[in-house]
Amino acid sequence: MKVRVFNIGGITQEYSLELEKGVTSYEAPNAYGKTSLVRSLISLLTSSIKAEDLLNVFADSGYVEAELDNKLYYRRIKRIRNGLGEEKNLIMDDDRALLLTYFSPENRLVTQILSGDGNVEWFISTTSKINEIKAKKEELQKLLTAEINARDELQKKYNNIREIQAKIRAIDEEIDKLEKERESSSNIVAKTTYTITLTRQNKINEILNKIKVKKDELANLEFALKKIEEEIQNKESKVSPDIKTQLEKEMEEINEKLKLKTNDRSELEIELKVLERVLEEVNESDRHHLDTCNVCGSKVDPSIWKERAEIISRELRDKTSLLDSLRNDIIGLQKRKEEIDLRLKELQTLENEIAKLKAKKEELINRIGSVKFQIDDLERQRRETEERFSKSESLSGAIATNDDSASILKRIEELRKKREEYEYELQLLGIPSSILEELKEKEEHIEQLQKKVDELQVEYIRRLTKAREEFNRIANQLLKRFEFDMDAEIDGNYRLIVKRKGAIIDIKKLSSSERTTLALILVLSALRAYFKTPYFIIDESAMTFDQKRFNRLLEYLTEIADYVIVTRSSENTEIKTLPPKQIELSS
Ligand SMILES: Nc1ncnc2c1ncn2[C@@H]1O[C@H](COP(=O)(O)OP(=O)(O)OP(=O)(O)O)[C@@H](O)[C@H]1O
Numbered sequence: 001m002k003v004r005v006f007n008i009g010g011i012t013q014e015y016s017l018e019l020e021k022g023v024t025s026y027e028a029p030n031a032y033g034k035t036s037l038v039r040s041l042i043s044l045l046t047s048s049i050k051a052e053d054l055l056n057v058f059a060d061s062g063y064v065e066a067e068l069d070n071k072l073y074y075r076r077i078k079r080i081r082n083g084l085g086e087e088k089n090l091i092m093d094d095d096r097a098l099l100l101t102y103f104s105p106e107n108r109l110v111t112q113i114l115s116g117d118g119n120v121e122w123f124i125s126t127t128s129k130i131n132e133i134k135a136k137k138e139e140l141q142k143l144l145t146a147e148i149n150a151r152d153e154l155q156k157k158y159n160n161i162r163e164i165q166a167k168i169r170a171i172d173e174e175i176d177k178l179e180k181e182r183e184s185s186s187n188i189v190a191k192t193t194y195t196i197t198l199t200r201q202n203k204i205n206e207i208l209n210k211i212k213v214k215k216d217e218l219a220n221l222e223f224a225l226k227k228i229e230e231e232i233q234n235k236e237s238k239v240s241p242d243i244k245t246q247l248e249k250e251m252e253e254i255n256e257k258l259k260l261k262t263n264d265r266s267e268l269e270i271e272l273k274v275l276e277r278v279l280e281e282v283n284e285s286d287r288h289h290l291d292t293c294n295v296c297g298s299k300v301d302p303s304i305w306k307e308r309a310e311i312i313s314r315e316l317r318d319k320t321s322l323l324d325s326l327r328n329d330i331i332g333l334q335k336r337k338e339e340i341d342l343r344l345k346e347l348q349t350l351e352n353e354i355a356k357l358k359a360k361k362e363e364l365i366n367r368i369g370s371v372k373f374q375i376d377d378l379e380r381q382r383r384e385t386e387e388r389f390s391k392s393e394s395l396s397g398a399i400a401t402n403d404d405s406a407s408i409l410k411r412i413e414e415l416r417k418k419r420e421e422y423e424y425e426l427q428l429l430g431i432p433s434s435i436l437e438e439l440k441e442k443e444e445h446i447e448q449l450q451k452k453v454d455e456l457q458v459e460y461i462r463r464l465t466k467a468r469e470e471f472n473r474i475a476n477q478l479l480k481r482f483e484f485d486m487d488a489e490i491d492g493n494y495r496l497i498v499k500r501k502g503a504i505i506d507i508k509k510l511s512s513s514e515r516t517t518l519a520l521i522l523v524l525s526a527l528r529a530y531f532k533t534p535y536f537i538i539d540e541s542a543m544t545f546d547q548k549r550f551n552r553l554l555e556y557l558t559e560i561a562d563y564v565i566v567t568r569s570s571e572n573t574e575i576k577t578l579p580p581k582q583i584e585l586s587s
């Protein structure tokens with residue numbers, strides 16, 4: 001692979017480099033430009049390293065080029081009037097390259113694990129690309145929220161229209177009455193009573209109007225309440241407390257069983273080890289035809305050894321098969337436990353939703369109560385007004401004024417004006433039937449979106465669980481291959497758990513070199529399972545492996561990437577490509 005770099009980072013003279021396949025050791029003094037070179041290489045794998053992160057601040061243009069398998073890849077950057085212009089041809093464009101092609105103390109996973117934080121859900125979901133499902137879910141969730149807001153807006157608009165319509169109807173009725181009154185106003189007697197009736201009627205109409213509006217509001221609220229009650233019922237039917245207690249009980253039982261079985265397993269493992277040692281000793285005694293027992297010193301017939309070996313072997317076989325079945329039981333139990341966990345989480349989500357709905361219901365009931373109270377109050381006002389007028393009617397008798405007719409006309413005029421205003425408002429609000437239609441559509445869309453969001457969540461958990469298993473498998477293979485005396489596991493909460501001789505060790509208690517190793521193992525597992533890169537760069541200062549292990553690591557890396565580059569600080573500048581066995585650690 002040929003690499004050429006110019007005016008990238010601290011590299012201000014054209015710099016070219018020919019890399020052979022295999023391991024290349026790249027040493028240079030501090031501030032010579034190692035990091036710049038590494039960034040250049042990684043920038044050909046992901047556009048998340050931006051042009052402004054690459055170009056030397058004093059330069060007008062710069063580039064990085066790599067010739068790989070007879071193809072030319074490049075990023076060419078130029079300063080233009082207000083910013084940077086770039087032409088590029090990347091090997092790939094995948095921001096996982098930041099995590100998976102450069103192992104150095106700045107690697108995000110290394111920093112995290114060094115800090116003692118073992119939650120690696122983000123790492124698994126990013127490197128296995130499951131985070132795309134999560135991102136999609138979040139995007140849909142946003143859309144959903146927007147739709148819900150839009151629906152609420154529409155509902156408000158619709159209610160508003162209904163209110164105005166009611167007001168217009170009341171005005172029409174009143175105008176109707178006034179017109180009739182005017183006709184009969186030529187009759188003075190009639191006119192007199194009528195004036196009184198009119199004022200009375202106006203007052204009462206006004207109250208009736210208000211009652212009408214409130215009743216509409218009440219009907220809407222009661223409808224919403226019914227909807228929510230249905231929804232609550234629907235959700236509650238999915239979470240019967242029986243299921244939950246049953247699951248929790250089963251969980252408890254499984255935990256109990258797991259404890260017992262794990263204990264049995266440890267005991268059995270110890271027994272097996274003891275038996276194996278005894279068998280070896282018996283075989284040894286047999287080989288040497290010993291006539292004295294090693295353990296108790298008593299004399300024995302040498303022919304007894306064969307017989308004993310037979311018996312012990314049988315026992316060993318029995319116990320081994322018992323151990324196998326125990327292990328299977330444990331795996332089965334753990335699987336079931338994970339399933340229950342998932343179910344319980346789902347139930348919890350439902351319960352939360354129900355609680356929210358109930359709070360909403362409570363609020364609606366309160367509002368209904370206060371509207372009912374307002375209606376009662378208005379009814380009372382109406383009754384009182386009616387009583388008051390029937391009294392005053394009998395008191396005042398016939399008080400007729402000449403300008404009665406004029407005042408009726410004035411009132412009608414006022415009402416017409418008001419009506420026009422309402423009509424205008426209605427026009428602005430739109431056609432109620434089409435709003436209803438729109439509301440229905442929104443409702444359906446919301447339901448669809450909710451369903452999709454739920455499905456994505458389930459899918460995310462399912463895929464994450466699978467990726468986790470894959471990580472566990474590969475990580476432990478690697479730990480064995482590099483002869484580390486520990487087991488690593490990512491548990492159901494996506495926390496990194498480390499065990500030595502079966503006992504869990506808190507990550508915070510591990511040495512920093514052990515933590516770095518764990519980060520490296522995770523990076524390698526992700527590489528093996530999910531990512532293909534032409535080159536892998538390792539900053540030697542991140543590593544504290546001994547020579548033998550480091551060579552093994554390099555050998556392993558050459559299986560994963562064609563080019564493996566080890567950078568290190570040194571007084572001199574030297575680039576050499578060597579078989580891994582001959583790379584020496586500088587320390
Ligand atoms: N974009 C840039 N523009 C100008 N100068 C830069 C830019 N990036 C880095 N430099 C400078 O170039 C020099 C080399 O930087 P670089 O980070 O590549 O060094 P390095 O060899 O990795 O050093 P170290 O081993 O100390 O990390 C440094 O003096 C740095 O300040």
Ligand SMILES: [Zn+2]
Nearest residue numbers: 293295296297
């Ligand atoms: Zn003995």
